[in-house]
Amino acid sequence: MNQKTLIAPSVLSANFLNLGADIQMINQSQADWFHVDIMDGVFVPNLSFGFPVMEALKKEAQKPLDVHLMIVEPDRYISRFVETGASHISVHAEACPHLHRSLQNIRQQGVKAGVALNPHTPNQILEHVGEELDLVILMSVNPGFGGQKFIENTLRKTENLAEWRSKHGYSFLIEIDGGVNAGNAKSLVDAGADVLVAGNFVFSSSNPSQTISELKGLF
16 A cells, blocks of 8 residues: 555653643654554563543644554443544454454444554454454554564565465555654555554654654655
8 A cells, every 4th residue: 555654653652741742743743643542461471551641632733643552342332432532443353362353343433444463473363354344553662662673574475465465455554563663654655555653753753743754754
């Protein structure tokens, strides 16, 4: 696909003492989405934020909220995340024993449905849910923490997923989450990625808005 590469800064890497300013920075930048990681301390060994922060984002964000649920039993919370402004909701295949039903649950509530795959999880797990997918997130680090090193095998995994998508005529977007930077972004897009999550790379720079622009300028 790659008609337009989307950049989704990860709110997890923002400065929480200055969150309002970082939200406005993303609003005014060339970024396309807000990427929102929800962690429960069970599925991943970390806690992030919940509905109060989602409510704040809903009020201030002027771009779609791409919500990535790194949690067990995500179906219990889908309605609440829809209420708090999610435009895309992705669940982990590893956390959903009834993945097809989980995806239908998301779609029936009027938002885009996605599946996230951990680095060790094969793309083949999606074989029987392709028609239900709007988005696939390929984790390019082990989930739970920002600032990790990119796992190089993600390039091959992206290529394989893009080939499978093309073969079956699916239209879901391929999103890469973890360790994305100026050094690997173009290779990922060339491999078939449509959406790049950029967290630490953006927010650790001296000029995050300019860094987003530089990423967009690579394509």
